[in-house]
Amino acid sequence: xxxxxxxxxxxxxxxxxxxxxxxxxxxxxxxxxxxxxxxxxxxxxxxxxxxxxxxxxxxxxxxxxxxxxxxxxxxxxxxxxxxxxxxxxxxxxxxxxxxxxxxxxxxxxxxxxxxxxxxxxxxxxxxxxxxxxxxxxxxxxxxxxxxxxxxxxxxxxxxxxxxxxxxxxxxxxxxxxxxxxxxxxxxxxxxxxxxxxxxxxxxxxxxxxxxxxxxxxxxxxxxxxxxxxxxxxxxxxxxxxxxxxxxxxxxxxxxxxxxxxxxxxxxxxxxxxxxxxxxxxxxxxxxxxxxxxxxxxxxxxxxxxxxxxxxxxxxxxxxxxxxxxxxxxxxxxxxxxxxxxxxxxxxxxxxxxxxxxxxxxxxxxxxxxxxxxxxxxxxxxxxxxxxxxxxxxxxxxxxxxxxxxxxxxxxxxxxxxxxxxxxxxxxxxxxxxxxxxxxxxxxxxxxxxxxxxxxxxxxxxxxxxxxxxxxxxxxxxxxxxxxxxxxxxxxxxxxx
Numbered sequence: 013x014x015x016x017x018x019x020x021x022x023x024x025x026x027x028x029x030x031x032x033x034x035x036x037x038x039x040x041x042x043x044x045x046x047x048x049x050x051x052x053x054x055x056x057x058x059x060x061x062x063x064x065x066x067x068x069x070x071x072x073x074x075x076x077x078x079x080x081x082x083x084x085x086x087x088x089x090x091x092x093x094x095x096x097x098x099x100x101x102x103x104x105x106x107x108x109x110x111x112x113x114x115x116x117x118x119x120x121x122x123x124x125x126x127x128x129x130x131x132x133x134x135x136x137x138x139x140x141x142x143x144x145x146x147x148x149x150x151x152x153x154x155x156x157x158x159x160x161x162x163x164x165x166x167x168x169x170x171x172x173x174x175x176x177x178x179x180x181x182x183x184x185x186x187x188x189x190x191x192x193x194x195x196x197x198x199x200x201x202x203x204x205x206x207x208x209x210x211x212x213x214x215x216x217x218x219x220x221x222x223x224x225x226x227x228x229x230x231x232x233x234x235x236x237x238x239x240x241x242x243x244x245x246x247x248x249x250x251x252x253x254x255x256x257x258x259x260x261x262x263x264x265x266x267x268x269x270x271x272x273x274x275x276x277x278x279x280x281x282x283x284x285x286x287x288x289x290x291x292x293x294x295x296x297x298x299x300x301x302x303x304x305x306x307x308x309x310x311x312x313x314x315x316x317x318x319x320x321x322x323x324x325x326x327x328x329x330x331x332x333x334x335x336x337x338x339x340x341x342x343x344x345x346x347x348x349x350x351x352x353x354x355x356x357x358x359x360x361x362x363x364x365x366x367x368x369x370x371x372x373x374x375x376x377x378x379x380x381x382x383x384x385x386x387x388x389x390x391x392x393x394x395x396x397x398x399x400x401x402x403x404x405x406x407x408x409x410x411x412x413x414x415x416x417x418x419x420x421x422x423x424x425x426x427x428x429x430x431x432x433x434x435x436x437x438x439x440x441x442x443x444x445x446x447x448x449x450x451x452x453x454x455x456x457x458x459x460x461x462x463x464x465x466x467x468x469x470x471x472x473x474x475x476x477x478x479x480x481x482x483x484x485x486x487x488x489x490x491x492x493x494x495x496x497x498x499x500x501x502x503x504x505x506x507x508x
Contacts, residue, residue: 020093096193137291168184326389359375
Protein backbone atom coordinates (compact mmCIF):
# COMPACT_ATOMS: atom_id res chain seq x y z
CA UNK A 13 0.00 0.00 0.00
CA UNK A 14 1.10 3.57 -0.69
CA UNK A 15 0.59 6.58 1.56
CA UNK A 16 0.07 10.19 0.42
CA UNK A 17 1.32 13.08 2.53
CA UNK A 18 0.26 16.67 1.82
CA UNK A 19 2.07 19.66 3.32
CA UNK A 20 0.21 22.97 3.03
CA UNK A 21 2.97 25.55 3.46
CA UNK A 22 2.90 29.29 2.95
CA UNK A 23 5.73 29.15 0.40
CA UNK A 24 4.61 26.05 -1.52
CA UNK A 25 2.34 23.02 -1.38
CA UNK A 26 4.10 19.66 -1.22
CA UNK A 27 3.01 16.08 -1.84
CA UNK A 28 4.96 12.90 -1.09
CA UNK A 29 4.19 9.24 -1.73
CA UNK A 30 5.62 6.66 0.69
CA UNK A 31 5.62 2.87 0.40
CA UNK A 32 4.02 1.71 3.65
CA UNK A 33 5.81 -1.66 3.60
CA UNK A 34 9.41 -0.46 3.52
CA UNK A 35 8.95 3.20 4.49
CA UNK A 36 10.75 4.47 1.40
CA UNK A 37 9.67 7.63 -0.35
CA UNK A 38 8.79 6.97 -3.97
CA UNK A 39 8.32 10.58 -5.05
CA UNK A 40 7.84 14.15 -3.86
CA UNK A 41 6.65 17.20 -5.75
CA UNK A 42 5.68 20.75 -4.93
CA UNK A 43 3.84 23.66 -6.46
CA UNK A 44 4.23 26.49 -7.22
CA UNK A 45 7.84 26.09 -8.26
CA UNK A 46 8.60 29.65 -7.24
CA UNK A 47 7.66 30.92 -3.78
CA UNK A 48 3.89 31.38 -3.43
CA UNK A 49 2.81 35.00 -2.98
CA UNK A 50 1.67 36.37 0.36
CA UNK A 51 -0.59 39.39 -0.02
CA UNK A 52 -0.21 42.28 2.41
CA UNK A 53 -3.05 44.78 1.80
CA UNK A 54 -1.77 46.77 4.80
CA UNK A 55 1.48 46.75 6.79
CA UNK A 56 1.60 43.78 9.14
CA UNK A 57 -1.08 41.87 7.22
CA UNK A 58 -0.48 38.54 5.49
CA UNK A 59 -3.13 36.70 3.49
CA UNK A 60 -3.44 33.79 1.07
CA UNK A 61 -6.41 32.39 -0.84
CA UNK A 62 -7.34 28.91 0.46
CA UNK A 63 -8.61 27.93 -2.99
CA UNK A 64 -5.08 28.54 -4.27
CA UNK A 65 -3.78 25.97 -1.76
CA UNK A 66 -6.28 23.46 -3.09
CA UNK A 67 -5.47 24.11 -6.75
CA UNK A 68 -1.72 23.95 -6.05
CA UNK A 69 -2.18 20.71 -4.12
CA UNK A 70 -3.87 19.09 -7.11
CA UNK A 71 -0.84 19.93 -9.25
CA UNK A 72 1.61 18.65 -6.61
CA UNK A 73 -0.29 15.36 -6.14
CA UNK A 74 -0.45 14.78 -9.90
CA UNK A 75 3.30 15.41 -10.16
CA UNK A 76 4.10 13.02 -7.31
CA UNK A 77 1.94 10.24 -8.81
CA UNK A 78 3.64 10.71 -12.18
CA UNK A 79 7.10 10.53 -10.64
CA UNK A 80 6.22 7.47 -8.56
CA UNK A 81 4.93 5.56 -11.61
CA UNK A 82 1.98 4.19 -9.66
CA UNK A 83 -1.77 4.31 -9.98
CA UNK A 84 -3.43 6.83 -7.68
CA UNK A 85 -5.94 4.10 -6.85
CA UNK A 86 -3.18 2.23 -4.99
CA UNK A 87 -2.89 5.02 -2.39
CA UNK A 88 -4.51 3.68 0.78
CA UNK A 89 -4.46 6.64 3.18
CA UNK A 90 -3.84 10.41 3.22
CA UNK A 91 -2.14 12.60 5.82
CA UNK A 92 -2.15 16.39 6.00
CA UNK A 93 0.35 18.84 7.47
CA UNK A 94 -0.37 22.56 7.36
CA UNK A 95 0.84 26.05 8.23
CA UNK A 96 -0.30 26.75 11.77
CA UNK A 97 -2.53 29.48 13.23
CA UNK A 98 -4.20 30.55 9.98
CA UNK A 99 -7.89 31.50 9.94
CA UNK A 100 -10.02 30.11 7.12
CA UNK A 101 -13.75 30.89 6.93
CA UNK A 102 -16.52 29.22 4.92
CA UNK A 103 -20.25 29.80 4.49
CA UNK A 104 -23.01 27.20 4.74
CA UNK A 105 -22.22 26.05 1.19
CA UNK A 106 -18.57 25.51 2.27
CA UNK A 107 -17.39 28.33 0.01
CA UNK A 108 -14.49 30.52 1.15
CA UNK A 109 -15.66 33.89 2.51
CA UNK A 110 -12.35 35.79 2.51
CA UNK A 111 -8.62 35.22 2.10
CA UNK A 112 -7.06 33.29 4.96
CA UNK A 113 -5.38 35.43 7.60
CA UNK A 114 -2.19 33.37 7.89
CA UNK A 115 0.34 32.72 10.63
CA UNK A 116 2.56 35.78 10.14
CA UNK A 117 -0.30 38.32 10.02
CA UNK A 118 -0.07 40.61 13.07
CA UNK A 119 -3.33 42.60 12.87
CA UNK A 120 -4.98 40.69 15.72
CA UNK A 121 -2.34 41.40 18.37
CA UNK A 122 -4.44 44.03 20.24
CA UNK A 123 -7.43 41.66 20.36
CA UNK A 124 -5.39 38.88 21.91
CA UNK A 125 -3.67 41.18 24.37
CA UNK A 126 -6.97 42.65 25.53
CA UNK A 127 -8.41 39.15 25.97
CA UNK A 128 -5.36 38.17 28.03
CA UNK A 129 -5.98 41.08 30.40
CA UNK A 130 -9.77 40.77 30.50
CA UNK A 131 -10.08 37.00 30.90
CA UNK A 132 -7.18 37.09 33.34
CA UNK A 133 -3.53 36.32 32.77
CA UNK A 134 -3.42 33.60 35.44
CA UNK A 135 -6.55 31.94 34.03
CA UNK A 136 -5.24 32.02 30.44
CA UNK A 137 -1.88 30.57 31.38
CA UNK A 138 -3.37 27.85 33.59
CA UNK A 139 -6.15 26.82 31.20
CA UNK A 140 -4.86 27.75 27.72
CA UNK A 141 -1.09 27.60 28.47
CA UNK A 142 -0.74 30.80 26.43
CA UNK A 143 -2.03 34.29 25.90
CA UNK A 144 -4.61 34.46 23.07
CA UNK A 145 -2.03 36.79 21.52
CA UNK A 146 -2.05 36.79 17.71
CA UNK A 147 -3.47 33.30 17.19
CA UNK A 148 -6.54 32.06 15.35
CA UNK A 149 -9.14 33.04 17.95
CA UNK A 150 -7.86 36.62 18.04
CA UNK A 151 -7.89 36.76 14.22
CA UNK A 152 -11.54 35.69 14.24
CA UNK A 153 -12.24 38.48 16.75
CA UNK A 154 -10.69 40.96 14.30
CA UNK A 155 -13.07 39.75 11.56
CA UNK A 156 -16.05 40.04 13.94
CA UNK A 157 -15.29 43.69 14.67
CA UNK A 158 -14.01 44.86 11.29
CA UNK A 159 -16.04 42.77 8.84
CA UNK A 160 -19.36 42.22 10.67
CA UNK A 161 -21.43 41.40 7.56
CA UNK A 162 -18.92 38.74 6.58
CA UNK A 163 -18.80 37.43 10.17
CA UNK A 164 -22.57 36.95 10.11
CA UNK A 165 -22.18 34.71 7.03
CA UNK A 166 -19.68 32.34 8.70
CA UNK A 167 -20.76 28.73 8.94
CA UNK A 168 -17.44 27.40 10.30
CA UNK A 169 -13.95 28.67 11.05
CA UNK A 170 -11.05 26.34 10.33
CA UNK A 171 -7.31 26.04 10.30
CA UNK A 172 -5.64 25.59 6.88
CA UNK A 173 -5.34 21.80 7.21
CA UNK A 174 -8.99 21.54 8.22
CA UNK A 175 -9.91 23.33 5.01
CA UNK A 176 -7.92 20.88 2.87
CA UNK A 177 -9.50 17.91 4.67
CA UNK A 178 -12.93 19.50 4.11
CA UNK A 179 -12.23 19.83 0.38
CA UNK A 180 -11.29 16.16 0.26
CA UNK A 181 -14.05 14.69 2.40
CA UNK A 182 -16.82 17.26 2.72
CA UNK A 183 -16.43 16.97 6.52
CA UNK A 184 -15.69 20.06 8.63
CA UNK A 185 -13.55 18.99 11.57
CA UNK A 186 -10.42 19.83 13.52
CA UNK A 187 -8.24 18.21 16.20
CA UNK A 188 -7.42 18.92 19.83
CA UNK A 189 -3.93 19.93 18.70
CA UNK A 190 -5.51 22.31 16.19
CA UNK A 191 -7.80 23.91 18.76
CA UNK A 192 -4.84 24.32 21.11
CA UNK A 193 -2.85 26.21 18.45
CA UNK A 194 -5.91 28.43 17.89
CA UNK A 195 -5.89 29.08 21.69
CA UNK A 196 -9.33 27.58 21.99
CA UNK A 197 -8.55 24.42 23.99
CA UNK A 198 -8.99 24.36 27.77
CA UNK A 199 -6.35 21.96 29.13
CA UNK A 200 -7.90 21.95 32.61
CA UNK A 201 -11.41 21.11 31.39
CA UNK A 202 -10.22 19.05 28.40
CA UNK A 203 -12.67 20.71 25.98
CA UNK A 204 -13.29 23.73 23.75
CA UNK A 205 -12.71 26.82 25.88
CA UNK A 206 -16.10 28.23 26.86
CA UNK A 207 -14.33 31.18 28.45
CA UNK A 208 -12.56 32.31 25.26
CA UNK A 209 -15.63 31.68 23.10
CA UNK A 210 -17.78 33.65 25.53
CA UNK A 211 -15.34 36.54 25.83
CA UNK A 212 -15.06 37.04 22.07
CA UNK A 213 -18.78 36.46 21.53
CA UNK A 214 -18.37 33.38 19.32
CA UNK A 215 -21.23 30.92 19.00
CA UNK A 216 -19.99 27.39 19.70
CA UNK A 217 -21.68 26.32 16.44
CA UNK A 218 -18.90 28.13 14.54
CA UNK A 219 -16.31 25.64 15.80
CA UNK A 220 -15.64 22.47 13.79
CA UNK A 221 -16.31 19.05 15.28
CA UNK A 222 -13.30 17.33 16.87
CA UNK A 223 -11.70 14.32 15.19
CA UNK A 224 -8.67 12.29 16.29
CA UNK A 225 -5.20 13.31 15.11
CA UNK A 226 -4.62 9.69 14.10
CA UNK A 227 -7.61 7.76 12.76
CA UNK A 228 -10.26 8.01 10.07
CA UNK A 229 -11.24 11.68 9.73
CA UNK A 230 -13.32 11.29 6.58
CA UNK A 231 -13.25 9.60 3.19
CA UNK A 232 -12.47 10.99 -0.24
CA UNK A 233 -15.57 12.13 -2.10
CA UNK A 234 -16.17 10.51 -5.48
CA UNK A 235 -16.01 13.85 -7.30
CA UNK A 236 -12.76 14.80 -5.57
CA UNK A 237 -11.23 11.36 -6.09
CA UNK A 238 -11.81 11.75 -9.82
CA UNK A 239 -10.26 15.22 -9.72
CA UNK A 240 -7.16 14.02 -7.85
CA UNK A 241 -6.73 10.73 -9.68
CA UNK A 242 -7.28 8.78 -6.46
CA UNK A 243 -9.78 6.16 -5.31
CA UNK A 244 -13.20 7.07 -3.94
CA UNK A 245 -13.38 6.42 -0.20
CA UNK A 246 -9.63 6.74 0.44
CA UNK A 247 -9.48 7.75 4.11
CA UNK A 248 -7.83 10.85 5.52
CA UNK A 249 -6.23 9.39 8.65
CA UNK A 250 -3.92 12.10 10.02
CA UNK A 251 -3.58 15.86 10.26
CA UNK A 252 -1.37 18.20 12.27
CA UNK A 253 0.15 21.66 12.16
CA UNK A 254 3.50 21.93 10.45
CA UNK A 255 5.63 22.08 13.59
CA UNK A 256 4.02 19.17 15.48
CA UNK A 257 4.16 17.31 12.16
CA UNK A 258 7.82 18.19 11.66
CA UNK A 259 8.49 16.73 15.10
CA UNK A 260 6.56 13.59 14.14
CA UNK A 261 8.56 13.42 10.89
CA UNK A 262 11.73 13.25 13.00
CA UNK A 263 10.19 10.76 15.46
CA UNK A 264 10.25 13.44 18.17
CA UNK A 265 7.42 12.31 20.44
CA UNK A 266 8.84 11.97 23.95
CA UNK A 267 9.79 14.46 26.69
CA UNK A 268 13.20 16.03 26.16
CA UNK A 269 13.30 15.46 22.40
CA UNK A 270 13.78 18.49 20.12
CA UNK A 271 12.95 19.24 16.49
CA UNK A 272 13.82 22.33 14.47
CA UNK A 273 13.07 23.93 11.12
CA UNK A 274 14.57 26.92 9.38
CA UNK A 275 12.37 27.67 6.38
CA UNK A 276 10.45 30.92 5.92
CA UNK A 277 10.25 31.03 9.69
CA UNK A 278 12.57 29.36 12.16
CA UNK A 279 11.25 27.02 14.84
CA UNK A 280 12.59 25.05 17.77
CA UNK A 281 10.00 22.61 19.09
CA UNK A 282 10.55 20.64 22.27
CA UNK A 283 8.32 17.96 23.80
CA UNK A 284 7.42 18.37 27.48
CA UNK A 285 5.82 15.68 29.64
CA UNK A 286 4.65 18.20 32.24
CA UNK A 287 2.30 21.15 32.04
CA UNK A 288 4.52 24.20 31.70
CA UNK A 289 4.33 27.60 30.08
CA UNK A 290 6.20 30.88 29.74
CA UNK A 291 4.41 33.50 31.83
CA UNK A 292 5.33 36.14 29.22
CA UNK A 293 4.22 33.97 26.25
CA UNK A 294 7.56 34.43 24.48
CA UNK A 295 7.40 30.75 23.59
CA UNK A 296 4.11 28.91 23.26
CA UNK A 297 2.78 25.56 24.39
CA UNK A 298 0.37 23.42 22.36
CA UNK A 299 -0.96 19.86 22.43
CA UNK A 300 1.48 17.60 20.60
CA UNK A 301 0.24 14.97 18.14
CA UNK A 302 0.31 12.26 20.82
CA UNK A 303 -1.15 14.36 23.66
CA UNK A 304 -4.18 13.03 25.51
CA UNK A 305 -5.98 13.62 28.78
CA UNK A 306 -4.23 10.50 30.09
CA UNK A 307 -0.73 11.26 28.71
CA UNK A 308 0.64 14.79 28.78
CA UNK A 309 2.66 15.50 25.66
CA UNK A 310 3.02 19.22 25.02
CA UNK A 311 5.00 20.94 22.31
CA UNK A 312 6.89 24.04 23.48
CA UNK A 313 7.36 26.15 20.38
CA UNK A 314 9.83 28.94 19.73
CA UNK A 315 8.96 30.75 16.49
CA UNK A 316 11.18 33.25 14.68
CA UNK A 317 9.20 34.97 11.95
CA UNK A 318 12.35 36.14 10.19
CA UNK A 319 14.58 33.20 9.26
CA UNK A 320 14.85 31.81 5.73
CA UNK A 321 12.78 34.75 4.51
CA UNK A 322 15.73 37.04 5.41
CA UNK A 323 18.13 34.70 3.60
CA UNK A 324 15.94 34.75 0.47
CA UNK A 325 15.64 38.56 0.71
CA UNK A 326 19.44 38.75 0.77
CA UNK A 327 19.61 36.56 -2.32
CA UNK A 328 17.15 38.75 -4.22
CA UNK A 329 18.32 42.17 -3.13
CA UNK A 330 21.92 42.09 -1.85
CA UNK A 331 23.74 39.20 -3.51
CA UNK A 332 25.14 39.52 -7.04
CA UNK A 333 22.45 38.94 -9.65
CA UNK A 334 21.98 35.31 -10.67
CA UNK A 335 23.70 33.86 -7.61
CA UNK A 336 22.28 30.63 -6.13
CA UNK A 337 21.99 29.81 -2.42
CA UNK A 338 25.10 27.64 -2.39
CA UNK A 339 27.19 30.51 -3.77
CA UNK A 340 25.53 32.94 -1.34
CA UNK A 341 26.54 30.65 1.54
CA UNK A 342 30.13 30.63 0.30
CA UNK A 343 30.05 34.43 0.02
CA UNK A 344 28.89 34.72 3.62
CA UNK A 345 31.54 32.29 4.84
CA UNK A 346 34.33 34.33 3.22
CA UNK A 347 34.32 36.87 6.08
CA UNK A 348 35.28 36.33 9.74
CA UNK A 349 32.94 35.25 12.54
CA UNK A 350 31.10 38.34 13.77
CA UNK A 351 31.22 39.96 10.31
CA UNK A 352 33.76 42.49 11.61
CA UNK A 353 31.28 44.10 13.99
CA UNK A 354 28.18 43.99 11.77
CA UNK A 355 24.97 42.70 13.38
CA UNK A 356 21.53 42.11 11.86
CA UNK A 357 18.32 41.65 13.83
CA UNK A 358 16.24 39.38 11.54
CA UNK A 359 12.78 40.44 12.74
CA UNK A 360 11.42 41.80 9.46
CA UNK A 361 8.42 39.52 8.95
CA UNK A 362 5.91 40.79 11.47
CA UNK A 363 5.45 40.86 15.23
CA UNK A 364 7.66 38.49 17.21
CA UNK A 365 6.20 36.59 20.17
CA UNK A 366 9.74 36.00 21.41
CA UNK A 367 10.02 39.79 21.79
CA UNK A 368 6.63 39.92 23.57
CA UNK A 369 4.73 40.92 20.42
CA UNK A 370 6.92 43.91 19.63
CA UNK A 371 7.17 44.68 15.93
CA UNK A 372 10.93 44.99 15.81
CA UNK A 373 11.45 45.00 12.02
CA UNK A 374 14.81 44.04 10.53
CA UNK A 375 17.69 46.32 11.39
CA UNK A 376 21.42 46.54 10.67
CA UNK A 377 23.84 47.69 13.37
CA UNK A 378 27.52 48.61 13.36
CA UNK A 379 27.71 49.26 9.62
CA UNK A 380 31.00 50.88 8.55
CA UNK A 381 31.14 52.10 4.94
CA UNK A 382 34.91 51.66 4.73
CA UNK A 383 34.90 48.11 6.11
CA UNK A 384 31.72 46.28 5.19
CA UNK A 385 30.45 45.02 1.86
CA UNK A 386 27.85 42.49 0.72
CA UNK A 387 29.93 39.59 2.08
CA UNK A 388 29.63 40.95 5.61
CA UNK A 389 25.93 41.63 5.19
CA UNK A 390 25.36 38.06 3.97
CA UNK A 391 27.24 36.64 6.95
CA UNK A 392 25.59 38.94 9.48
CA UNK A 393 22.19 37.86 8.14
CA UNK A 394 22.89 34.17 8.75
CA UNK A 395 24.48 34.85 12.11
CA UNK A 396 21.52 37.05 13.06
CA UNK A 397 19.13 34.15 12.41
CA UNK A 398 21.36 31.80 14.44
CA UNK A 399 21.59 34.28 17.31
CA UNK A 400 17.82 34.67 17.34
CA UNK A 401 17.60 30.89 17.73
CA UNK A 402 20.04 31.05 20.67
CA UNK A 403 18.10 33.92 22.27
CA UNK A 404 14.83 32.01 22.07
CA UNK A 405 16.41 28.80 23.33
CA UNK A 406 17.40 30.67 26.48
CA UNK A 407 13.69 31.37 27.01
CA UNK A 408 12.84 27.70 26.39
CA UNK A 409 15.38 26.70 29.03
CA UNK A 410 13.34 28.66 31.58
CA UNK A 411 10.33 26.40 30.85
CA UNK A 412 12.33 23.24 31.56
CA UNK A 413 13.39 22.38 27.99
CA UNK A 414 17.09 21.45 28.08
CA UNK A 415 18.34 21.47 24.50
CA UNK A 416 21.35 19.25 23.89
CA UNK A 417 20.47 17.58 20.58
CA UNK A 418 18.51 19.21 17.75
CA UNK A 419 16.95 17.04 15.04
CA UNK A 420 16.08 18.62 11.70
CA UNK A 421 15.48 17.74 8.09
CA UNK A 422 18.34 18.53 5.74
CA UNK A 423 16.61 21.44 4.01
CA UNK A 424 16.39 25.22 3.82
CA UNK A 425 18.87 26.98 6.14
CA UNK A 426 20.22 23.61 7.31
CA UNK A 427 21.78 23.28 3.86
CA UNK A 428 24.16 26.13 4.75
CA UNK A 429 27.47 24.96 6.31
CA UNK A 430 27.87 28.35 7.99
CA UNK A 431 24.41 28.20 9.54
CA UNK A 432 24.97 24.69 10.93
CA UNK A 433 28.43 25.52 12.25
CA UNK A 434 27.25 28.71 13.95
CA UNK A 435 24.11 27.17 15.47
CA UNK A 436 25.99 24.22 16.95
CA UNK A 437 28.84 26.42 18.25
CA UNK A 438 26.76 29.15 19.88
CA UNK A 439 24.19 26.79 21.46
CA UNK A 440 26.47 23.88 22.34
CA UNK A 441 23.88 21.51 20.84
CA UNK A 442 24.62 18.60 18.55
CA UNK A 443 22.67 18.89 15.29
CA UNK A 444 21.36 15.70 13.68
CA UNK A 445 20.03 15.96 10.12
CA UNK A 446 17.64 13.44 8.60
CA UNK A 447 16.31 12.49 5.17
CA UNK A 448 12.75 13.66 5.59
CA UNK A 449 10.33 16.51 5.05
CA UNK A 450 6.87 17.51 6.25
CA UNK A 451 4.97 15.79 3.44
CA UNK A 452 6.82 12.50 4.06
CA UNK A 453 6.06 12.80 7.77
CA UNK A 454 2.38 13.38 7.00
CA UNK A 455 2.37 10.25 4.83
CA UNK A 456 3.84 8.16 7.65
CA UNK A 457 1.35 9.78 10.02
CA UNK A 458 -1.39 8.57 7.68
CA UNK A 459 0.02 5.06 7.98
CA UNK A 460 -0.10 5.29 11.78
CA UNK A 461 -3.68 6.58 11.63
CA UNK A 462 -4.68 3.77 9.28
CA UNK A 463 -3.32 1.20 11.73
CA UNK A 464 -0.60 -0.08 9.41
CA UNK A 465 2.17 0.13 12.02
CA UNK A 466 2.44 -1.51 15.42
CA UNK A 467 4.26 1.55 16.81
CA UNK A 468 5.67 4.91 15.80
CA UNK A 469 9.16 3.39 15.92
CA UNK A 470 8.05 0.93 13.25
CA UNK A 471 6.57 3.77 11.19
CA UNK A 472 9.91 5.61 11.24
CA UNK A 473 12.25 2.63 11.02
CA UNK A 474 13.45 3.86 7.61
CA UNK A 475 14.36 7.33 8.92
CA UNK A 476 18.06 7.83 8.19
CA UNK A 477 20.40 10.20 9.96
CA UNK A 478 22.56 11.63 7.22
CA UNK A 479 24.72 14.20 9.00
CA UNK A 480 25.83 15.08 12.53
CA UNK A 481 27.25 18.52 13.31
CA UNK A 482 29.15 18.67 16.61
CA UNK A 483 29.82 22.02 18.33
CA UNK A 484 33.30 23.26 17.44
CA UNK A 485 34.84 24.22 20.78
CA UNK A 486 37.51 26.32 19.04
CA UNK A 487 34.86 28.52 17.43
CA UNK A 488 32.40 28.64 20.32
CA UNK A 489 33.97 31.64 22.10
CA UNK A 490 34.13 33.68 18.89
CA UNK A 491 30.50 32.99 18.09
CA UNK A 492 29.43 33.69 21.66
CA UNK A 493 31.26 37.05 21.65
CA UNK A 494 29.46 37.98 18.41
CA UNK A 495 26.19 36.82 19.99
CA UNK A 496 26.69 39.12 22.98
CA UNK A 497 27.15 42.09 20.63
CA UNK A 498 23.98 41.09 18.77
CA UNK A 499 22.09 40.59 22.05
CA UNK A 500 23.02 44.09 23.16
CA UNK A 501 21.14 45.54 20.19
CA UNK A 502 18.09 43.37 20.97
CA UNK A 503 18.06 44.57 24.58
CA UNK A 504 18.39 48.21 23.53
CA UNK A 505 15.27 47.71 21.40
CA UNK A 506 13.29 45.93 24.12
CA UNK A 507 14.06 48.53 26.77
CA UNK A 508 13.05 51.52 24.64
